[in-house]
Amino acid sequence: GENVEQHPSTLSVQEGDSAVIKCTYSDSASNYFPWYKQELGKGPQLIIDIRSNVGEKKDQRIAVTLNKTAKHFSLHITETQPEDSAVYFCAASWGQAGTALIFGKGTTLSVSS
Amino acid sequence: GAGVSQSPSNKVTEKGKDVELRCDPISGHTALYWYRQSLGQGLEFLIYFQGNSAPDKSGLPSDRFSAERTGGSVSTLTIQRTQQEDSAVYLCASSLGEGRPLHFGNGTRLTVT
Numbered sequence: 001g002e003n004v005e006q007h008p009s010t011l012s013v014q015e016g017d018s019a020v021i022k023c024t025y026s027d028s029a030s031n032y033f034p035w036y037k038q039e040l041g042k043g044p045q046l047i048i049d050i051r052s053n054v055g056e057k058k059d060q061r062i063a064v065t066l067n068k069t070a071k072h073f074s075l076h077i078t079e080t081q082p083e084d085s086a087v088y089f090c091a092a093s094w095g096q097a098g099t100a101l102i103f104g105k106g107t108t109l110s111v112s113s
Numbered sequence: 114g115a116g117v118s119q120s121p122s123n124k125v126t127e128k129g130k131d132v133e134l135r136c137d138p139i140s141g142h143t144a145l146y147w148y149r150q151s152l153g154q155g156l157e158f159l160i161y162f163q164g165n166s167a168p169d170k171s172g173l174p175s176d177r178f179s180a181e182r183t184g185g186s187v188s189t190l191t192i193q194r195t196q197q198e199d200s201a202v203y204l205c206a207s208s209l210g211e212g213r214p215l216h217f218g219n220g221t222r223l224t225v226t
Binding site: 001004006031032034036041042043044045046049051089091093100101102103104105106 | 117146148153154155156157158161169171172204206212214215216217218219220
């Protein structure tokens with residue numbers, strides 16, 4: 001089955017700096033790669049996603065890149081703000097219909113002002 | 114609009130008791146998922162329902178775990194003879210179907226004493 005590795009597990013940056021979180025996946029058949037943000041006491045919320053036919057996608061301060069050959073994808077947050085502090089999870093699609101998601105173990109991002 | 118609703122938000126039970134966790138998905142979402150989140154761990158896939166198809170139960174950790182989805186809407190996750198290692202946050206998510214974003218509820222925090 002699919003396996004998703006995520007690193008780093010913790011990341012501390014100064015406000016205004018950039019943050020990068022990287023993930024690798026094992027199943028070359030995976031074709032959908034979302035990123036979720038989870039704040040304390042809440043469920044994860046989708047912040048950006050990318051499909052296997054696209055190499056890069058950007059939404060304001062957030063961007064995701066995908067390298068299918070190397071089977072890795074990354075989340076880039078620019079101009080970080082204190083409200084970006086949260087746990088971030090990457091995921092890759094898996095399963096017969098490609099709909100069940102397998103998640104990485106998460107990255108705790110702390111942005112200090 | 115209403116999001117995914119889970120109840121109860123917190124549940125404390127004694128070892129050996131059975132528990133039922135409820136999930137009300139977003140109206141019109143055909144796919145429903147259960148995940149488990151243990152402290153410091155990622156989201157562990159448990160089970161997935163899609164329309165009238167047979168559920169994908171490949172993530173259930175033991176035969177003490179089962180889930181139903183009645184009328185294509187509400188789902189119940191049942192854990193029989195609970196053990197302390199079952200303590201975790203149980204998250205439910207729903208989506209419009211294949212390759213569509215998952216929308217998570219805020220989870221049920223289960224504590225087995």
